[in-house]
Amino acid sequence: PKRSGKTSLLRCLAALNTRPVDELRDDQLPLRLPEANRFQWVHVDFQDSRVASPSGFGRYVLQSLGFPVPEPCNMDGFLTVMNASVIAPTVVAMDEVGVALQRHKKLDIDFWDGLRSLSSGVAGPNLSFLLALHEQPYTLAQHNASAGSPFFNLLGYTAELGPLTEDEARQLVNSSPVPVTDDELTWI
Numbered sequence: 001p002k003r004s005g006k007t008s009l010l011r012c013l014a015a016l017n018t019r020p021v022d023e024l025r026d027d028q029l030p031l032r033l034p035e036a037n038r039f040q041w042v043h044v045d046f047q048d049s050r051v052a053s054p055s056g057f058g059r060y061v062l063q064s065l066g067f068p069v070p071e072p073c074n075m076d077g078f079l080t081v082m083n084a085s086v087i088a089p090t091v092v093a094m095d096e097v098g099v100a101l102q103r104h105k106k107l108d109i110d111f112w113d114g115l116r117s118l119s120s121g122v123a124g125p126n127l128s129f130l131l132a133l134h135e136q137p138y139t140l141a142q143h144n145a146s147a148g149s150p151f152f153n154l155l156g157y158t159a160e161l162g163p164l165t166e167d168e169a170r171q172l173v174n175s176s177p178v179p180v181t182d183d184e185l186t187w188i
Helices: 006-018 026-031 054-065 075-085 097-103 109-120 137-143 166-174 182-187
Strands: 040-045 090-095 127-131
Touching: 006 040, 006 090, 040 054, 054 075, 054 109, 075 109, 090 097, 097 137, 109 127, 166 182
Parallel strands: 040 090, 090 127
Antiparallel strands: none
């Protein structure tokens, strides 16, 4: 559901795999990807107006990954650079995809088809898309013309977030580096 922690989960997954091991808690180490230091991560938040068009999205992703940005930075240029530059495992975490589909009309079916083509291009074996959605991808595809792209068929695994149990919430709060009293823990 909306405001259930999807953004926090995306950021946590990136942090688990990009931070030095000595900055992680012991219970976080098993959650880290094998050879995590090889991975590149970029977080795209579609609430950010900089990514509301194909050129803005392309520029943001390329700059975030440290890749050259072509001029003009259109979809063709973005795809060319990505196919030439993605040689290490790369995760593009896309947050608020529903906002992209509902508000950013320039992110049309050609944009989503372009992203799909990356998965079958040279970059494909090293490129993953991780999406945070407040509804199932197939539901989005049914209700949005631009989501009719086969890009949304790439999503092979979905996980539904729900509320934490009381034990999980207590464990999360107790993992804080800032000590919490029993009264504060109960209040939280």
